[in-house]
Amino acid sequence: MAKIKSLDELKALRDSVQNTVDVREHGDNVEDMIIVRVAMATCGIAAGAREIMNFMAHELRDQGIDNVMITQVGCMGLCYAEPTVEVTLKGEEPVVYGNVTEEKALEIIEKHIKNGTMVDGIIPSTHKSLDE
Amino acid sequence: MSNYTMHILICGGTGCISAESDIIADEFTKELARVGMTEEVQVLKTGCFGFCEKGPIVKVLPDSTFYVEVTPDDVEELVNEHVVKGRVVDRLLFIDPSSKETIEDSKHMDFYKKQQRVALRNCGFVDPHNIDEYIARDGYQALGQSILEMSQLEVIELMEDANLRGRGGGGFPAGLKWRFTYNNESDQKYVICNADEGDPGAFMDRSILEGDPHSVVEAMAICGYAIGADKGLVYIRAEYPLAIERLQLAIDSAREYGLLGDDIMGSGFNFDIEVKFGAGAFVCGEETALIHSMEGQRGEPTTKPPFPAESGFWGKPTCVNNVETLANVPVILLKGADWFKTIGTEKSPGTKVFALAGKINNVGLIEVPMGTTLREVIYDIGGGIKDGKEFKAVQTGGPSGGCLTAKDLDTPIDFDNLLEKGSMMGSGGMIVMDEDDCMPAVARFYLEFTQEESCGKCTPCRIGTTRLFELLDKITQGKGTMEDLELMKELSHVITDTSLCGLGQTASNPVLSTLDIFWDEYVAHVTDKKCPAGQCTALLEYKITDACTGCTLCTRVCPTDAIDGKLKELHVIDQEKCIKCGACMDRCKFKAIIRE
Numbered sequence A: 001m002a003k004i005k006s007l008d009e010l011k012a013l014r015d016s017v018q019n020t021v022d023v024r025e026h027g028d029n030v031e032d033m034i035i036v037r038v039a040m041a042t043c044g045i046a047a048g049a050r051e052i053m054n055f056m057a058h059e060l061r062d063q064g065i066d067n068v069m070i071t072q073v074g075c076m077g078l079c080y081a082e083p084t085v086e087v088t089l090k091g092e093e094p095v096v097y098g099n100v101t102e103e104k105a106l107e108i109i110e111k112h113i114k115n116g117t118m119v120d121g122i123i124p125s126t127h128k129s130l131d132e
Numbered sequence B: 001m002s003n004y005t006m007h008i009l010i011c012g013g014t015g016c017i018s019a020e021s022d023i024i025a026d027e028f029t030k031e032l033a034r035v036g037m038t039e040e041v042q043v044l045k046t047g048c049f050g051f052c053e054k055g056p057i058v059k060v061l062p063d064s065t066f067y068v069e070v071t072p073d074d075v076e077e078l079v080n081e082h083v084v085k086g087r088v089v090d091r092l093l094f095i096d097p098s099s100k101e102t103i104e105d106s107k108h109m110d111f112y113k114k115q116q117r118v119a120l121r122n123c124g125f126v127d128p129h130n131i132d133e134y135i136a137r138d139g140y141q142a143l144g145q146s147i148l149e150m151s152q153l154e155v156i157e158l159m160e161d162a163n164l165r166g167r168g169g170g171g172f173p174a175g176l177k178w179r180f181t182y183n184n185e186s187d188q189k190y191v192i193c194n195a196d197e198g199d200p201g202a203f204m205d206r207s208i209l210e211g212d213p214h215s216v217v218e219a220m221a222i223c224g225y226a227i228g229a230d231k232g233l234v235y236i237r238a239e240y241p242l243a244i245e246r247l248q249l250a251i252d253s254a255r256e257y258g259l260l261g262d263d264i265m266g267s268g269f270n271f272d273i274e275v276k277f278g279a280g281a282f283v284c285g286e287e288t289a290l291i292h293s294m295e296g297q298r299g300e301p302t303t304k305p306p307f308p309a310e311s312g313f314w315g316k317p318t319c320v321n322n323v324e325t326l327a328n329v330p331v332i333l334l335k336g337a338d339w340f341k342t343i344g345t346e347k348s349p350g351t352k353v354f355a356l357a358g359k360i361n362n363v364g365l366i367e368v369p370m371g372t373t374l375r376e377v378i379y380d381i382g383g384g385i386k387d388g389k390e391f392k393a394v395q396t397g398g399p400s401g402g403c404l405t406a407k408d409l410d411t412p413i414d415f416d417n418l419l420e421k422g423s424m425m426g427s428g429g430m431i432v433m434d435e436d437d438c439m440p441a442v443a444r445f446y447l448e449f450t451q452e453e454s455c456g457k458c459t460p461c462r463i464g465t466t467r468l469f470e471l472l473d474k475i476t477q478g479k480g481t482m483e484d485l486e487l488m489k490e491l492s493h494v495i496t497d498t499s500l501c502g503l504g505q506t507a508s509n510p511v512l513s514t515l516d517i518f519w520d521e522y523v524a525h526v527t528d529k530k531c532p533a534g535q536c537t538a539l540l541e542y543k544i545t546d547a548c549t550g551c552t553l554c555t556r557v558c559p560t561d562a563i564d565g566k567l568k569e570l571h572v573i574d575q576e577k578c579i580k581c582g583a584c585m586d587r588c589k590f591k592a593i594i595r596e
């Protein structure tokens, strides 16, 4: 580790390590966050859910979007449509997208997360919340 | 760059570690590897969450799920259910003792609702072993700003304005102490962090050093800059191995990052810290004794003035501050004095950390704004008295403090209010007592402690505390007289007035306070030879009532053959032979034996 030689260097270091505690800080105000859940059961992982989750996490970070909390959930029971991504805007019902590719993920970020408009690929919900 | 989307925080404070939190952490790592989730889930050991009553605690973020009393055997299920399937494991959640409802996340626990974490802001949140996490939380920014953008006096003025009062017990304003040390010119000055923490039951400072050592390191450097010192020393008791290990690691990594050492962040300011170990004598927490002990001399206090600010370590101007005082400093510099003053009361801004102990449901470490009432601490945060018993008193200020009772429940807690009530803030120990606690016995306990810890330098303290202890002992044996009670009062005042250091000057407080508030209880011991709380064994009598069926069971368990009686006849206990062990009472199936 090279020594920190100025306040700017310290701030740069802070910015680069910021994400280590982001997830924890998000925990303090989950109510105000957009929640993205990626199904990460065996079926999801096999279909590339981990890559999608990491891709979305990087993308959000690179774009400086910090009001989104990404977490994994277990099997959503939609194995035929993995990878699945569930987006919940503040105060709204969750929406689930199936067969999410990187391209689709980008679209979800651009349109749904940033502007609140849904995009194609939604799996109609048969039950109220996937939590239950 | 990390891809962690879930963090599992495991309490790594001394209390939880002794309850296997290290093994739990290892189990998590193993289980996560098994399910192939090590890239997504980070496991870390943090400092104390404060909820020691139900430790070991495991907190999952970002959803803040709060698991209590976790054992290594639970880990597999936690990983399978919570991590893999996203399902909360209900069985390990906290159950609210009053509503009997399970509570999923820490934000909905009464224990946390009324707390405000300033000194403990990073405890239970960051990995204390990793300087990057402290930096991610704006760590060392306050140091950078001070040494690069502020003059020494500007730092001191900001601290004076914030009116941060010493958390080591005295409540002396830190800013003022910094100014005095600054004003005393010298070729060499020192910053000392007092981490002796000798009060029985107190573990605030230990928890800060274990959970967030960098906040203390950073604050010491800021203080060094403000007063003109390039050397800092931490005096810590050797029986705090975990705190020592983490503090030393923090100092080493700060040095490696150039945040300690020469020309810090290109400012031209040099500062380094050395750790010194104390042998754990209570009197060595007193600042002059502490300094003598560090110089290799006997840990005995000397008269003030001269104060350490004028003539301290090796006769040089020295600023001595407590761990918790220092932990507040970096946030105050970053957020400003006005922000700090919005918390707490007018004369005691900020928060205070307390170690809750005794007959209370939620034993643990808490931090509340000054001005919080005792009722809020005991009932809202502490969850009330254990086993639904009656609240009797709370001892604050440890062996130097006094008692507060039900009539003080709505008093806002701050330095001045506690003094006015005949107690004191002290370093933050809070021992809660219920109807079963005998107050003369409590006073006796504290005097036994001070009497042992007196360094013996001055007569009133050395002999006075011994005599006070003997008098209290006599009273709890039922051998005291009314004259003894008067004598205790007089002796207490003499000790207070004529002792050299704070130990002797405050040693009588538990006696004076209990005499004042619980006079009737003392009188009962002296004149009626009765202990109303049923604690003083010498004053108890075991008796057999008419309910006795003469089954002879008790005669067989009595170790001194004190019980006599024929089969199917009423038995009697010979009071001369009875040693009050209570074995017979436990044994009797007919509840025929009573204690009074």
Ligand SMILES: Cc1cc2nc3c(=O)[nH]c(=O)nc-3n(C[C@H](O)[C@H](O)[C@H](O)COP(=O)(O)O)c2cc1C
Pocket (backbone or CB within 6 Å): B165, B166, B167, B168, B169, B170, B171, B172, B174, B194, B195, B196, B197, B198, B199, B282, B283, B284, B285, B286, B287, B288, B320, B321, B322, B323, B325, B326, B427, B501, B502, B503
């Ligand atoms: C007998 C005795 C024991 C003390 N023990 C401690 C202690 O364990 N920790 C502490 O910080 N201050 C202790 N003090 C207070 C210190 O002398 C000193 O006032 C304090 O460290 C100053 O720091 P502060 O102004 O930041 O509180 C003790 C004082 C006395 C008289």
Ligand code: SF4
Pocket (backbone or CB within 6 Å): B283, B300, B301, B453, B454, B455, B456, B457, B458, B459, B461, B462, B499, B500, B501, B502, B503, B504, B505
């Ligand atoms: S008051 Fe007691 S502890 Fe303090 S110097 Fe005197 S003898 Fe020692």
Ligand code: SF4
Pocket (backbone or CB within 6 Å): B544, B547, B548, B549, B550, B551, B552, B553, B554, B555, B571, B587, B588, B589, B590, B591, B592, B593
């Ligand atoms: S055990 Fe109880 S009932 Fe039996 S002899 Fe003793 S006092 Fe009487």
